[in-house]
Amino acid sequence: MITIIINKDFKPKSKPSKRADGRAFDELRPFKIEAGVLERADGSAYLELGGNKVMVAVYGPRELHIRRLMQPDRAVLRCRYNMAPFSVDDRKRPGPDRRSVEISKITSEAIMPAVFLEKFPRSTIDVFIEILEAEGGTRCAGITAASVALADAGVPMRDLVVACAAGKTDGEVILDLSEAEDKDGEADVPVAIMPRTGEITLLQSDGNLTTEEFEKALNLSIDGCMELSKAQKEAIVKRYGD
């Protein structure tokens, strides 16, 4: 039986010279961040960035039942990045896959440097990132929301880690790639920073860039991070006051 699927990915045939959604090269998609959105979790946050919808819950510091993971001098930070089956065009099978396992690992490494883990030996801090709808750049959205949820949980931190990607589409280096731009694009560079010091806690690169283009992409994503960083702080202030 032959099945013909038509009109599934409707895209304009002629590529516009500018970005499809009309953004400037250094412009983020519209975003909003909210802190304290769940009842049971110790801390939580909800973030929308373009078509991305991300919910994060934090539990802990709490007792760690798995002894072999236990650290005698500090807490462990465990992140779980998970996509809801309905978050993407073709239903994602529930449960972890290689992609989400990798993202979970780099997410916890991105956040860990900012957290005073040494204050909670032998315990765990669990960060659960649920992608409710995905539209490009979910790992960065997850990290940005996770920091807000950690702050909401009252976990002591040196800084609020924030993440944003830059990349290259149609030969141009641009900020915050949408799903369409990422698919057609030549490169994607997600970056997470601690904004107070500017230190980089996550860096990946996928695609071909000249060294000049890479430097431009890195600078662009740091600018994007700084803008998102303001919204993170506003979300905390909105929840708890100054």
Added chain:
Amino acid sequence: MVIKMVKIIPEIIKESLTNLVKSGERSDGRTFDEYRDIVLETGIIDKAEGSARVKIGKTQIMVGAKPQLGEPFSDTPNVGVLMTNSELIPMAAPDFESGPPDERSVELSRVTDRCMREAGVVDLEKLCIVEGKKVWMVFLDIHILDYDGNLMDAAVLGSMAALMNTKIPEAKLENDEVVVDHEKLVPLPIKEKALMCTFAKIDGELIVDPQLEEEQVMEARISIGMRADGSICAMQKGGMKPLNKDEILKAVQRTSEITKKLMEHLPQNNH
């Protein structure tokens, strides 16, 4: 891996909750037949063909419906497929763990599935494209975000609302080929409405829509699925203690009244 511990909090609150029920009260001031506030939104996930977010008090769930083309089961070659899956993700409660669905989430999805299926909510015959070869399979995914009791009713309400919100691409048979047009969307054929109503038994009394602390101390639980016409489409008894016949019949009677009110939360028409 899980260390089972004596649940300390329920032992402490059990007496006070039981005493409240004895004097006809509940800890949040509700009557025995009173539901918590319900907030229902549909069409909240653009990537899903149908979606709903349900809040019953502080319990919060999200349901997404996604159609996929597939082969029918060989014993029912001319009907489509409805698959219900739920995940008690560790976000929702401190004692929910990552990993394959545990018995609680399997029970939740199977009870929800039975309620929708036996009520005939979706006209599955209309989801058949080519008998024995191609049908629509609708995947219902129930995502529990915040667990404060009564997941059964939330899951059924969310599933019902998500299905009513679902649009599927038009599929036609042309020259022996199936043509699926993602630009022409048609509403999922809904032919019945059904909802579920859950009671917890505390000190011999049945209280509707138990919140978490009531579930923790309850002796037993009964969930009753009912169609809009008042007929029963599914039931599930839970909990460690038994129920007697009178209690069950009383629960059925009260479900009729409560379901009528719950139905008002559903959108009036499809889509």
